[in-house]
Amino acid sequence: MKIQTLGWLIGFTALVSSTSILACSQAVVACQAGHAGSGFAFAAKYFPVGAPGAACTASGDEIGLETYHPPGGGDDGKQPDFSVPAILAIQTDAMGVLIANKASLPNASIDPDGTNVENKDGTHTLAKHPPYALGPFTAVEPDADGFCIVTAPAPAVQDFPAEAAIAPDPTAMPPDPGAPAVEAETVKYEWSNVKVYATAAAQGTQFSGHVKFTDNACTAEYNVAAVWPSVDCTARDANGSPVLGTDMKAQPVQAACCPTADPLGGRVTGSGINPDFPVSCQQIAQDGTYRCALNISDPTKLPALDPGWDAKVDACKLTAAAP
Amino acid sequence: MNLLAKKRGFWAAVMLRCRAAHLLPAGSIALVTLLTAGSASAQGTAVLTGTIVDAATKKPLADVVVTVTSPALQGEQTVVTDGSGSYRVPNLPQGDYTLRLDKDSFRPYARGGITMRGNSTIRVNAELLPESVQLKAEEVVVVGKAPTVDVGSSSTGVTLNSDFTSRISLNAPGGKGAASHSFESLAAVAPGAAADTYGVGINGTTSPENAFQIDGVGVNDGAYGILATPLSTEFIKELNVVSGGYMPEYGRSMGGIFDVTTNTGSNEFHGSVWFNISPGSLEGPRTPVKSDASVITANSRIANLRDYGLQVGGPIIKDRLWFYGGLQAAFTREALDRSLNAFILGADGKPTVDANGGNATVPVPGGTHTYYADEQAIQYIGKLTYLLNQDHHLTLSVIGTPTTSGGNGTFGYDNRGIPEDDVLHGTYSALAHKYVASASDISLKYQGSFNNKKQLLDITFGWHHQRTATLASDGSSIGDKTGLASVPEVIYRKANTDITSNPKNHELSDFEAAGHAKVCDRVTTMVPNPDFDPTQPPDAAKNPKTIPNVFTPCPVANYARGGSGYLDDASINSYQGKAVFTNLLQAAGHHVIKAGVDFNLGSYQHQKAYSGTNVFRENGSGSNYNDFRQYGFLQGPDDPAVLTSYTAKSTSTTIGGFIQDSWSIMDKVTLNVGVRYDTQLIYGSDGALGLSLPNQWSPRVGIIYDFTQQGRSKIFANYARYFEGVPLDIADRGFPGEPEINSRHRAYSDAHPERCDPFANPTSAGCTLDKDPVTGNPLRYSGNPAFFNTTNNPNQIWNRTGGDKVPIDPDVSPQSSDEFVLGGEYEIFSDARLGLTYTHRYLNHAIEDMSRDEANTYFIGNPGYGIAADFPKAVRDYDAVTAFFQKNFSNNWLANVSYTASSLRGNYAGLFRPETGQLDPNANSDFDLKSLLPNRTGPLPSDRTHSIKVYAAKDFIIPGGMDLLIGGSFRTRSGSPLNFLASHPIYGADEIFLLPRGSGGRNDWIHNVDLRVGYSIRLSKESTASISVDIFNIFNFQGVTSRDQTFTTVDAAPIVNKDGTPATVNDLNNPKKFTAPDGTPIKASERNPNFGNPTSFQDPRQFRFGAKVSF
Structure with missing residues (x-):
């Protein structure tokens, strides 16, 4: 009898105890952002705040994000430590383009790395600030709303020195036209309240934030809403140059922002943007070309999710087969 | 019945046995068969009832x-019939048994020759004659088998023991585990079983989905998920392959389920x-x-396989x-x-091109070399069986299969059981490893x-341990500062015969001394000048019509x-x-x-x-x-930490329990009802929970009816749900993912010797990154095209x-499938059964990795569910009808x-992709992108419409103690489906499947005799x-086992x-339908001629x- 009871006990304990183990929910995604290193930036739309500054406002930009981990993991302490929050870097394309332009001047002394300046004569001087904003997430995992927050990253700052003019030299072969004087320029991006949206379905592919842009005396402030990856939806020719419309400006191609492939219509693959993100082709790049950006009016109300949005857009209807 | 009465019955039986000892068993156990070691086990899983x-x-x-x-039993087993005259003797090991029945005032009854196999239940009914009935001599009842x-x-499947394995050719050379007689290939005997890349797949599933057990321990x-302990059939008493139900x-x-019982000792030394x-x-x-000839070619063939072994078993204390x-x-x-x-270059x-249509070639002198791939597989087994008393047994077994391959100038074998490399485009140091x-x-x-024996308790504890390693062929280990483990591998990637257009095109002499032979000498040819101006007169200096171009007859790619x-x-x-x-x-x-519980x-x-x-x-x-x-x-922007090695630790906790009732209703019909519960939790390297798969409820219901009521027939039906035990590869590679960093280094040239030559000088400044002497930060050489110098990337290097x-x-839901089985069996003469079964299986959920944004995340x-609701569901439908005849070894x-x-559609x-051999369970490229999925539904690669298996063997006894045995096997099956494939951007x-899966018809039937x-x-x-x-493949059939299915190597849609009708072969000739992804038609020249x-x-x-x- 005792054995019999023991046997029943085993059977029932098995089932009862196993049901109590259950309710283990799946692991939550770690804080991350769409990587600039994979070749894609975020397509960011700028929503001006306060009085619009005159000369230096912009409609948007391409912004590269990247995450980093400190060492300290693994048995030897040398592997990346995933138990502490990751660090986020934010670099705007405008800053990178400015640095590249300054570096190409004949009298420039800029190293776009930002941490170290290699002068033309081979000597080195340390740069004062990096061209990207840098700061840690507040937590390893997203909060209850799915946001990974960086409250106040260190700002991106570049101090470009004044350059003296170079006199022309008509006797040189070929003649040297010289170079005009360049005034000193300090460019700053001060970010705050950066929130990256990360869930299992959308892994760090939307972010919002507040940025104050300064270029010498000119200041502009924006709320930013960005989506990853940045997809170029400008009409371009075979060489990659924008096809200009009758107004001599670049033209948008709405269909390039559709998430599904349309082989019969010439769209090889979908846009590569999460199909639930409502996007439209907008002129946000600072050279006047178009990118697929979030189709929203309030950048502080992320995430922007609208499954099936493309079914209501004419440009995204699939091409019928030729009879 | 009270316990006391039971005891009396037991002792009575003992006394009766002593009295009836002179009665010999009716049948005699078959001669010790030729090639078995006398084997037995003290306890098993077969049941004798009646x-x-x-x-x-x-x-x-x-x-x-x-x-x-x-002889297979330690001591004897005794039970007493209950009120309904029914008896049940469980836990019997495989062997031949004698049944004896005793009751006061009845004649003792004995019959032998009862063969117990595997975990089957055999029914032997009997009638006892009262002592008062007088038997006339001629009325002796002849008892049949x-x-x-x-x-x-x-359950469906097959049970194989040494009767079979000693008479039928198994483990053909060239297959996985052939030299060491791995038991896995035995399973191919079962109906519905077929060999695949990593083992034997059952009923339309892939081999990593099987569960392998040796003496109750799981050895996946x-x-x-594949088999980790390929134990030799010589050590195995019985393999029970359960294919369903x-x-x-x-x-x-x-x-x-592959359930292996190993040999045991016995009362005599064997x-x-x-x-x-x-x-x-x-x-x-x-x-x-x-195939298209190339400069380096390799062919593989078997040199030899050999094995030596011994086994012995016996008593330490008889019957104990x-x-x-x-x-x-x-x-x-x-x-x-x-x-x-x-x-041979033309003008x-x-x-x-030669007569066969391939490139014409001439051998390079001194260019042939034979390498060997060597594997050494040792296996050992030790076992003790201890009978505490008639009711309690204990068994301890220790098994090991240490295997190494490669090293010492030889190549190794990978987990498909074939040499790691049979293309040999490189040096031994780079291509060979020790495994x-x-x-x-x-x-x-x-x-x-x-x-x-009304209550039974079975408890098993087991420990399964594996070490798998890929080591440098010279024996050096990960992290060593000397030896091949410390030398980076260099891969070269470009070649065509035209040296002039790019001096970086590689030729044989770049890498091997044989390339300096005359046949590889560069050839200078005059080719038309693309810049020739036809409006001007030809001028050798300013406007030449032809220009010299240098070509090599020995270009080397890859x-x-x-x-x-x-x-x-x-x-x-x-x-x-x-x-x-x-x-x-x-x-x-x-x-x-x-009822039971188990954990893993x-x-x-x-x-x-x-x-x-x-x-x-090297880049292109x-x-x-x-x-x-x-x-x-x-660690920060452009702040790298290179790791000498990366270690991932993953763990899995699985707990299960079940309860079932096998109810013989009014002793006429048996109803089997049960339910199983499993839960699996997988943890990644960070110690955090990676994947949680609880609530795996598997109901099972079956009904069995024996219309002879004498144990000679059955009709049955069964429904079951099966869940997958997820192997840990997915955690190893994904929780967290393997961290890698990369950069670029400008290549060495004569003009720039300071640049990178990773073969000659991998640690030079050109191949690593210079550090700034002041800050220690990496420098970017001005003018060096930074790899990722998009202007918005915080990393520039x-x-x-x-x-x-x-x-x-x-x-996410756990992966599972459902199964229906219907069938019947009838024993047409002794030891011979005829049967018919129908199996239907389908998938419920599959777990896979997917991307909704074109491989970005x-x-x-x-x-088909949850986040992936817009993906098609995973479908695997299997239907099979099997007719079989099985005659156990006797006479x-x-x-x-x-x-x-x-039909498998x-x-x-x-758990692996047959098209590419990719083995990443639950993370293959199958469902990765929606744009990969059109036309993917159809007959799957393992689908074989017809499969016939015939095994037969006969012993011819020759007077004088000699025995000749002939065993043959004939297997034939129809071919696998063929597809039309193209490249995906x-x-x-x-x-890319251009047409629905299987549109290319079928491969040929394959015959094996x-x-x-x-x-x-x-x-x-x-x-x-x-x-x-x-003699394997005695007629040397050279059936085609695979064909080139690449219709074009370029990207195609x-x-x-649109109307949903399936595309057909004719559509390939329609330039509006067969196009590149951007709509331009595919040219005829882009079709694969092979x-x-x-x-x-x-x-x-x-x-x-x-x-x-054998002794």
Whole structure:
């Protein structure tokens, strides 16, 4: 009898105890952002705040994000430590383009790395600030709303020195036209309240934030809403140059922002943007070309999710087969 | 009945036995068969049951003492019939039994020759004659052979023991584990089973989905699910392949259950010594595969296989403590013949074409070299069986299969069981590795019975351990500062014959001394000048009509040299425990109620590295080298930390329980009802939960009806749900992902010797990054095109990949499938059964990794559900009808014939991708992108419409103690489906199905005819000597086993009709339908000229010779 009871006990304990183990929910995604290193930036739309500054406002930009981990993991302490929050870097394309332009001047002394300046004569001087904003997430995992927050990253700052003019030299072969004087320029991006949206379905592919842009005396402030990856939806020719419309400006191609492939219509693959993100082709790049950006009016109300949005857009209807 | 009465019955039986000792068993056990070691086990899983009635009144008899004995049994087993005249003797090991029945005032009854197999339930009913009835001499009842139908279960499958394995040719040379007689290939005998790349797949599933058990311990590879302990059939008493319809005692497998019982000692010393050899020199002629010739070609062939072994078992204390031990050493050698060829260039500098349509070549002198791939597989087993008393047994077994291959100038074998590289485009140092694949298992099993065997308790504890490693071929280890483990591998990637256009095009002399032969001398040819201005007069200096171009007859693409590349070392452990309690109950018939719990704690510790921390890969134009593979991570922008090695630790906790009732309703019909519960939790390297798979409820219902009521027939139906036990590879690679960093280095040239030459000087400044002497930060050389210098990237020099944990859909469901089985069996004459079964299986959910944004981000989920609701569901539908005839070995012959007609359709093959061989369970590229999925539903690669298997063997007894045995097997099956494949813009070659799966028709039927001839002679009363020869593929059939399915190598769009009708072959000729992804038609010149041509043939005729002495 005792054995019999023991046997029943085993059977029932098995089932009862196993049901109590259950309710283990799946692991939550770690804080991350769409990587600039994979070749894609975020397509960011700028929503001006306060009085619009005159000369230096912009409609948007391409912004590269990247995450980093400190060492300290693994048995030897040398592997990346995933138990502490990751660090986020934010670099705007405008800053990178400015640095590249300054570096190409004949009298420039800029190293776009930002941490170290290699002068033309081979000597080195340390740069004062990096061209990207840098700061840690507040937590390893997203909060209850799915946001990974960086409250106040260190700002991106570049101090470009004044350059003296170079006199022309008509006797040189070929003649040297010289170079005009360049005034000193300090460019700053001060970010705050950066929130990256990360869930299992959308892994760090939307972010919002507040940025104050300064270029010498000119200041502009924006709320930013960005989506990853940045997809170029400008009409371009075979060489990659924008096809200009009758107004001599670049033209948008709405269909390039559709998430599904349309082989019969010439769209090889979908846009590569999460199909639930409502996007439209907008002129946000600072050279006047178009990118697929979030189709929203309030950048502080992320995430922007609208499954099936493309079914209501004419440009995204699939091409019928030729009879 | 009270206990006291039971006891009296037991002692009465003892006394009766002593009195009736002179009665001999009715049948005699068959002669010790030629090639077995006398083997037995003290406890097993077969059940003998039946009903005893009074011969005169036909009423059931209670309190009949039932005694079973066998040489396979320690001591004897005794039970007493219950009120309904029913008896049940469980836990019987495989063997031949004698049944004895005793009751006061009835004549004692005995019958022998009852063969118990596996875990089947055999029914033997009997009638006892009252002593008062006088028997006339001529009325002696002749008792026929015991029945063989397993009336206890509706499971399908096959049970194989040494009767079969010693008579049929198995383990053809060239297959996985052939030299060491791995038991896995035995499973291919079962109807619905077929060999696949990694083992044997059952009923449309892939081999990693099977569950393998040896003596109750699970021996699956913890990382990949394939078999980790390929134990030799010589050490195995019985292999029970359960292909479906089984009860909840077995779980966590969607394929078949391979249940192995090893040999045991016995009351007498028995053993054997053996030797086998398969000489490759005798192999039949192979049909060569015609393909475009290249400068470096290699062919593989078997050199020889040989193995030696011995086993012995016997008593330490008779009837109480037995021992058994065995040792086997097996050696496999394949030859890899490598040859170098030079193209014969035409006047235009292009290779000319020969009579067969391929490039014309001439051999390079001194360019042939034969390498060998060597494997050494040792196996050992030790076992103790201890009988505490008649009701309690204990067994301890220790098994090990340490295997190494490669090293010492030889190549190794990978987990497909074939040489790691048979293309040989590179040096030995870069291509060859030393492999370790060792497994060891310890199992402790207790079986107890209580209360006249009405309650049983089985407890098993087991430990399964594996070490797998890929080491440098010179023996150096990960992290060593000297040896090949410290040298980076370098991969070169570009070649065409035109040297002038790009001096970086590689030729043979860049890498090998043989390339300096005259046949490889560069050829200068005058080619038309593309800049010739026809409006101007030709001028040799300013406007030449032709210009000299330099070509090489020996271009080399895809060459690897330097160090070993990828190295790894992994340790896998699995701690297992199981307890099953059985209770017999009488209520409206008989109930056998079972309940059990089991757990499996698995861990996978995996250290990975690249030799010299980096693999350099040349880019397409030869202008720089990329860090193709390098473990490391970025601590900040352009702040790299290169890792010498990366270690991932993953663990899995699985707990399961079940309860089932096998109810013999009114003793007429058996109803099997049960449910199983499993939960699996997988943890990643960060110690955090990675994947949680709870609430795996598997209901099982079956019904069995024996219309003879004598154990000679059954009709059955069964429904079951099966869940997958997820292997740990997905956690190893995804929780978190493997962190890698890479950068670029400008390539060395004569003008710039300071730049990177990773082969000559991998640690030079040009190949690493200079550091600033002041800050220690990496410098970017001005003018160096930074790899990722998009103006918005915080990194300008380094790029990072991996390192993010793969996210899981919060609503993910475990992977499972359902099965219906319907069938019947009938014993047409003794030991022979005829049967018919129908199986239907389908998938419920599959777990796979997918991307909704064209490979930019991935997640794990169920295709068709949750986040992946817009993906098609994973489908794998299997239907099969099998007709079979099975005659167990008796009267000196056996036969096993089956015909299976089946259909396997869907879009998901299983835990590996047959098209590419990718083994990443639950994370293959199958469902990665929606744009990959059109046309993917259809007959799957393992679909074979017809499969016929015939095995037959006969012993011819020759007077004088000699025996000749002939065994043959004939297997034929229809061909696998063929497809039309093209390239996908992101995923590359062969990932697009232009037409629905299977539109290309079928491969040919494949026939296999094998013959085994053995001759044995009795040396003494207990020992025999024998020799045997196996001839595999005796007619040297060279059927085509695979064809080129690449219709075009360029990117193309799948042909999909808007109205839903399937695309057909005619659509390939329609330029509006067969187009590149952007709509431009595919040109005729872009079609693959080799499409449809054979790419592999059957293995040729092979011989194996063997000798054995059994005592």
